[in-house]
Amino acid sequence: MSAHTFKANNPALKSFVEVKKDSDFPIQNLPFGIFSTSSDSTQDARVGVRIGAFVVDLAELSELNLLNDLDFDHSVFYENVLNPFIELGQTNWRATREKVSELLQIGSDLEKQLKDKNDKVLFPIEEVTMHMPVQVGDYTDFYSSIEHATNVGKMFRPDGDALLPNWKHIPVGYHGRASSIVVSGTDIHRPKGQIKPNDADSPIFSPCRLLDFELEMAFIVGKSTSLGDSVSIEEAENHIFGMVVFNDWSARDIQKWEYVPLGPFLGKSFASSISPWVVMLDALEPFRVASPEQDPKVLDYLKYTKKHNFNINLEVDLIPQNEEATTISKSNFKYLYWNMAQQLTHHTVNGCNINVGDMCASGTISGKDENSYGSMLELSWGGKKTLTLKNGEERKFIQDNDTIVMRGFCQNENVRIGFGEVSGKILPAK
Numbered sequence: 001m002s003a004h005t006f007k008a009n010n011p012a013l014k015s016f017v018e019v020k021k022d023s024d025f026p027i028q029n030l031p032f033g034i035f036s037t038s039s040d041s042t043q044d045a046r047v048g049v050r051i052g053a054f055v056v057d058l059a060e061l062s063e064l065n066l067l068n069d070l071d072f073d074h075s076v077f078y079e080n081v082l083n084p085f086i087e088l089g090q091t092n093w094r095a096t097r098e099k100v101s102e103l104l105q106i107g108s109d110l111e112k113q114l115k116d117k118n119d120k121v122l123f124p125i126e127e128v129t130m131h132m133p134v135q136v137g138d139y140t141d142f143y144s145s146i147e148h149a150t151n152v153g154k155m156f157r158p159d160g161d162a163l164l165p166n167w168k169h170i171p172v173g174y175h176g177r178a179s180s181i182v183v184s185g186t187d188i189h190r191p192k193g194q195i196k197p198n199d200a201d202s203p204i205f206s207p208c209r210l211l212d213f214e215l216e217m218a219f220i221v222g223k224s225t226s227l228g229d230s231v232s233i234e235e236a237e238n239h240i241f242g243m244v245v246f247n248d249w250s251a252r253d254i255q256k257w258e259y260v261p262l263g264p265f266l267g268k269s270f271a272s273s274i275s276p277w278v279v280m281l282d283a284l285e286p287f288r289v290a291s292p293e294q295d296p297k298v299l300d301y302l303k304y305t306k307k308h309n310f311n312i313n314l315e316v317d318l319i320p321q322n323e324e325a326t327t328i329s330k331s332n333f334k335y336l337y338w339n340m341a342q343q344l345t346h347h348t349v350n351g352c353n354i355n356v357g358d359m360c361a362s363g364t365i366s367g368k369d370e371n372s373y374g375s376m377l378e379l380s381w382g383g384k385k386t387l388t389l390k391n392g393e394e395r396k397f398i399q400d401n402d403t404i405v406m407r408g409f410c411q412n413e414n415v416r417i418g419f420g421e422v423s424g425k426i427l428p429a430k
């Protein structure tokens with residue numbers, strides 16, 4: 001489906017809600033999330049849509065009979081995760097985004113109603129708490145950036161080929177830990193574990209000394225499959241609800257000691273952080289781009305003909321305690337060698353079933369030049385180089401009380417569609 005077929009994507013649309021020019025959330029975006037008003041407990045968390053600096057309460061819109069066109073049980077808007085709403089299927093997500101778009105346009109029924117009465121439909125973003133948008137059943141992390149895989153290969157296996165022989169044939173991935181995926185703003189304690197310092201003969205137990213972020217994005221599965229079924233590459237995007245920015249926190253010293261032969265375990269499973277607003281793939285349509293050419297040719301089940309990549313600018317800030325932010329990386333989702341359709345197709349080719357709410361992360365998204373590397377491991381080249389921050393402090397890896405902020409946004413001459421940010425602060429080990 002092309003961009004113009006979604007009325008809600010029309011760049012000419014204007015909302016009666018003020019949206020600043022540099023906002024990630026114009027009326028053409030309308031991402032979904034779970035919020036509660038500050039006086040509420042998480043029991044009162046419910047479904048909201050973001051516009052400008054406001055959250056639109058979908059449960060309240062339903063109460064006001066403004067969503068009567070939506071022909072499904074509106075109890076999904078009172079749930080504290082998006083899963084039941086997503087379960088309703090692509091036709092209903094699309095209808096909901098289109099209906100909310102109509103209601104937010106100048107001259108809408110909602111604008112008239114808000115003038116007449118003092119209904120509490122719009123909440124300033126600073127007055128709400130954002131929660132995990134979905135219950136994540138399973139989480140898979142891919143490794144789809146050729147620049148990142150090459151950089152890590154050079155550092156971890158200096159004497160061999162940077163890329164392993166399978167890398168250009170398989171979207172490499174591993175099964176991660178769903179329970180420790182947290183929403184932006186959640187503090188993370190420095191993990192502890194087994195590390196083996198270079199000068200030691202045997203491992204020691206220690207707080208991680210080489211703590212890192214990984215700049216990633218993740219998609220959220222929107223349509224389940226049955227055990228034994230596979231999703232074709234043509235169908236794959238119909239199984240995706242939307243995307244978030246994803247920080248895959250990584251303990252490099254724990255990872256290095258444990259990862260052979262079965263891959264990452266405790267070096268990754270202590271936490272991953274996500275941005276709270278799920279941007280529907282539909283909203284990203286104007287920013288579709290071709291992927292890098294794949295050579296050698298991939299097997300038939302991974303071959304694709306359409307554009308499956310998106311031009312999404314990504315940035316990482318490091319903020320020492322009580323200091324200003326330094327932007328330490330600028331990358332782009334479009335650099336990824338393997339696209340989401342290939343990832344999902346490969347994931348299910350063996351008959352593995354997927355469920356609504358499952359999360360699939362891209363792997364660290366690095367670009368070609370040194371300022372576009374998506375991890376401290378690469379930015380400091382394994383600790384051999386030093387990053388200098390705006391306040392003169394230096395970093396090779398993340399220190400206690402540092403905050404990492406990642407942002408994602410698409411921008412063309414007509415519209416900016418963004419994800420907001422995912423932020424997380426590292427506290428000392430417990």
Ligand code: CA
Nearest residue numbers: 141214248363
């Ligand atoms: Ca990762």
